[in-house]
Amino acid sequence: MQRMNRWGVLALFMTLAGLPAMARADVPAGYRLAQTLVTQEGSSLQVLEDQRISAQLHKDSWGSGLDEDSFDEPGDLVENPLREAQVRLVSASGAVIAHKDLGYPLAKVKKAALNGQPEPVYFLTIDQTAPMGSYSGPATQLLLPAKRQLEPVGYQDADGKFKPLILASTGKAAWKVSTPAGGGADELLQVSSFMDGDGDDDFATRYQTYRWVGGQWHGASTQKAGYWDTESDFPARTAFP
Known part of the structure; x- marks a missing residue:
């Protein structure tokens, strides 16, 4: 039998013991799975975005701000504002280990090419760009999913x-x-x-x-x-x- 990683073993133990299992990684209503990045440990960092934000719209709007002019039916945003993006850590067995709401509609993750780190580091970037002005933009934080899950590095x-380590691009x-x-x-x-x-x-x-x-x-x-x-x-x- 292929060896399970620690998250898979934990989920299996909870199931066999009759304990409440961690929530399965179903995509919540109104969201789309915008990105999945498999970590070195076998878990996955996932970014969820409002289903109205297509991959192309994400690309076109990154760093410039999302407003009603970005959508074919802007009137829908009045009654149904865009959902904030979410990031979550999912085990190899499909259980949600950690989850965080990000406060803004657009986000992305990538492996950080940092030499000299004892654990794999990932950049989580949240696009905080306002439609106007030059003091807002994407803000990047560091994640250590193997050690700190989704708690940002300080x-x-x-x-x-x-203090939280936040890197600004404006x-x-x-x-x-x-x-x-x-x-x-x-x-x-x-x-x-x-x-x-x-x-x-x-x-x-x-x-x-x-x-x-x-x-x-x-x-x-x-x-x-x-x-x-x-x-x-x-x-x-x-x-x-």
Whole structure:
């Protein structure tokens, strides 16, 4: 008999013991299964979206915002607003291990190509783009399904406080994975520009670095006067702490 993974064994034990089994991974009414990504452990990360959002509409709307003009029958959205996307972790045996509502209609997951991590890391990106403005956009968090299921990864800041690690992609913010010149675990670099004063030209730019040290992420940041947006090149590594 093919060996089961731990989630399959758990589901089988609960069934044989007469205990309530975990919910089966049926697609809820009004949703479509937008994405399935099999993890290294054999479980699956699934993204569910409103069934009115086709795969093509998801692609066309990503990063630009969904509004009533995106749909052939916009009047339906008045009485039936778009359902928020969901992410869930499903065992190899088809049981829902964990589930989370995401607050926005569009989302996607992918394997994170991060060197130096003890567990496989996945990026969950939720499209928070508003129809207008340059301060909103996709927001990415890190997941460790084998260890933390769908609980997002956090980091420790310079003051010792723990905060959620969220990477923003907007008209005035961008991030990238960076490999240190001296070797070691990959780092995450985030640049963001924002108003910092009363004048129209009063901007500041923040440079943040997230490093994997001692089994957890640590954050460091520096801020300088000046403006940056995504029409500019990503800053040189020397701009980051």
